[in-house]
Amino acid sequence: MTLTKQDAVDQMMGFFQAKTLTAALDLKLFDHLHTQDLSAGEIADKLKSPLRSVEQLLIGLRAMGYLEKQGDNYHLPQEHASFLVSHEPMWLGWLGRHIDTFLYPLWGELKSAVTSDTNQRQAVFGDDRSWFDILYQNPEDVTDFQEFLGKFAAPFIHGFVQDYDFSQHRSFLDIGSGIGTLPIAVAGINPDIHLTICELPQACAFLRDKLAVQGYGDRINVIEGDVIAGKLALQDYDLIHLGWMLHDYAPEIQMTILKNIYDAMPAGGCFMASETPLNDEKSGPEFTALLSLNMLVSTDGGIESSTEEYLERFRAVGFENVRLINISGPRTLICGDKPQSASL
Ligand SMILES: C[S@@+](CC[C@H](N)C(=O)[O-])C[C@H]1O[C@@H](n2cnc3c(N)ncnc32)[C@H](O)[C@@H]1O
Incomplete structure (x- = not known):
């Protein structure tokens, strides 16, 4: 298998996509679009957040293919709702929160882990209890x-x-x-x-x-x-x-x-x-x-x-x-x- 420089760049920048999605899931942005199409301003109001930055996120999600735009309104395709809307059984927000709370910070220390062959729980959480003790200390983390x-x-x-x-x-x-x-x-x-x-x-x-x-x-x-x-x-x-x-x-x-x-x-x-x-x-x-x-x-x-x-x-x-x-x-x-x- 031969990879190109562009493949390497795409893989290195892959975290842009990961974090765009986990942020949107955590904000429950998709929930607001489940039964209705909304403008950027209406979504910003629902999220109680500034229009400019919410629109940046919406443009990102549209570019990634999760949202469509019809006129001034954003639209969530039904096929995406089953894993993006929080009350749907296959909602991926649980995974998103686990990534944001635990995996992403730990992966930030991968180089240290490789050069020392040690987990990075102490470095990231200042905690030397076992992985499952840390993971299960808060009920919401257990749920995620x-x-x-x-x-x-x-x-x-x-x-x-x-x-x-x-x-x-x-x-x-x-x-x-x-x-x-x-x-x-x-x-x-x-x-x-x-x-x-x-x-x-x-x-x-x-x-x-x-x-x-x-x-x-x-x-x-x-x-x-x-x-x-x-x-x-x-x-x-x-x-x-x-x-x-x-x-x-x-x-x-x-x-x-x-x-x-x-x-x-x-x-x-x-x-x-x-x-x-x-x-x-x-x-x-x-x-x-x-x-x-x-x-x-x-x-x-x-x-x-x-x-x-x-x-x-x-x-x-x-x-x-x-x-x-x-x-x-x-x-x-x-x-x-x-x-x-x-x-x-
Ligand atoms: C990665 S999860 C796998 C969950 C599920 N069995 C599956 O196949 O997807 C590992 C599970 O093992 C449990 N577990 C980890 N260490 C354990 C231990 N020492 N004794 C009993 N259960 C343990 C955890 O609480 C967790 O639910």
Whole structure:
């Protein structure tokens, strides 16, 4: 692949686009255009902001293709409303706020992270608590993070419930479930399976509220737990899933997580981790490669691995029949069974 100087310039200036969009989402500018077309002056009034600068933002959003102009009025195409208007289910404002509050400031210190192989939480937030402790200190930050992750996971969950036969299991545990979108989807097609989520204590209040308002408060059990600290009671679950969490931690911590789960789960049980691995040559995919840098600036040694590296970690812990399960969608499902003969 050969890139031009213009490609490099476009990539370097890509943050212009990112910040234009996150600002507009945070201002809920698109909400005002959901049911009516408005002039720049009317939008400025609704945002209680000066006309000149609001018009600069509107011109930027129009140039990027998010808005159209008809006469003097700005128009939001219906196809864009589904992810730009705040009361629509696929609203991207959650992601925008997470980017503005956490990711963008941390990425500002990427050079230091690379030259020191350390996350930049101390430099940016003056705080040396863990990534999830900082992330979950304010309820609104928990909401932003979990809501956007739930949406990110949607294509994976769709493929998982469509292609995997959950009815062969009695009891399913989703560790680090976030907002609970996977167990909710499994409940939708498997009325008999027992469903439980294990989450960090700091994330559980939000999760329980979210399940209750959707009518799953009784259907899906929530237990508090930390898979790194251990002391897990997992004997009741014949299928355990861990989604997009191994990459949040350094390989040696990943081994601790896998060992804690292996030790606590029942003999004969099945364990799966879903990840978006690097390819074997570690030449991509680009999103995963850049996500690895995101792990560098934010987490304690989190890193993206290849599929083979994940499989090897499963084997090293003692899982047998270590394999990949084919499902449609963006994630790879790495799977292993705890031998029937394994004693606790
Ligand atoms: C990147 S999110 C993934 C959410 C979801 N499982 C998915 O597949 O999209 C990682 C989740 O793991 C949880 N988590 C992180 N560390 C954990 C730990 N040590 N024990 C239990 N849960 C943890 C976080 O609270 C968060 O919800």
